[in-house]
Amino acid sequence: MRKSLYRIRRDLHPWPKPPGGPHYSACHFCDTLHQAVPLPEGTAARCQRCGAALYQNRPASLARVTAFSIASLILMVVVNAFPFLTMDAAGIRTTLNLVSGARALIAEGSPVLGIALALFTIVTPLALAGGLIYVCGPLMFGRVAPGAFYIAKLLNRAEPWNMIEVFLVGVLVSLLKLEKLAEVHFGAGFWAFGAVMICMAAAISGIDRNELWDRLEVAKP
Ligand SMILES: [Zn+2]
Numbered sequence: 001m002r003k004s005l006y007r008i009r010r011d012l013h014p015w016p017k018p019p020g021g022p023h024y025s026a027c028h029f030c031d032t033l034h035q036a037v038p039l040p041e042g043t044a045a046r047c048q049r050c051g052a053a054l055y056q057n058r059p060a061s062l063a064r065v066t067a068f069s070i071a072s073l074i075l076m077v078v079v080n081a082f083p084f085l086t087m088d089a090a091g092i093r094t095t096l097n098l099v100s101g102a103r104a105l106i107a108e109g110s111p112v113l114g115i116a117l118a119l120f121t122i123v124t125p126l127a128l129a130g131g132l133i134y135v136c137g138p139l140m141f142g143r144v145a146p147g148a149f150y151i152a153k154l155l156n157r158a159e160p161w162n163m164i165e166v167f168l169v170g171v172l173v174s175l176l177k178l179e180k181l182a183e184v185h186f187g188a189g190f191w192a193f194g195a196v197m198i199c200m201a202a203a204i205s206g207i208d209r210n211e212l213w214d215r216l217e218v219a220k221p
Pocket of ligand 1: 047048049052
């Protein structure tokens with residue numbers, strides 16, 4: 001009984017395909033061409049030849065992407081409003097957050113590094129989260145926001161420039177070296193930044209690129 005209810009619920013949310021098919025999907029690994037059919041929610045299409053995933057219809061994809069993106073934006077406020085790190089050395093306490101860290105780098109003669117820090121850890125995550133909300137939020141109600149196609153393309157290109165994970169690993173490595181020179185404390189900003197990393201990864205991986213594109217094409221402007 002439970003199993004059949006689950007099946008009915010999943011079948012209620014098939015992934016829409018634009019009219020005027022048939023649609024095809026090529027395997028990224030072996031180039032085999034398959035006819036692409038709408039998928040029920042929570043299922044994936046696999047290559048008949050090599051078994052690689054072709055595309056997926058992730059459960060509640062649009063709601064997930066929007067929710068995780070909103071959470072990322074709220075957490076980014078916390079990241080920038082609270083200290084990221086506090087260092088005690090030779091009786092002097094220094095408190096840093098992302099903005100003051102970038103400013104300090106610029107003031108100390110490393111403008112490229114300072115601008116890159118601000119760009120990859122503040123601007124790109126904010127732009128990605130904001131863009132995902134703009135594209136996926138209205139799509140939940142079957143609507144396409146003005147310019148959503150263009151923004152979806154930009155999001156795809158901006159994704160590799162979201163370097164939160166790289167930055168966090170860099171911070172942890174440098175802290176290991178700093179530990180001998182100063183007493184270091186993590187602030188609320190640091191933990192919030194870790195949470196942003198998880199939320200952004202969940203938001204970006206929450207929807208299949210093909211699914212997003214098909215949903216955009218099917219929805220009304
Ligand atoms: Zn294949």
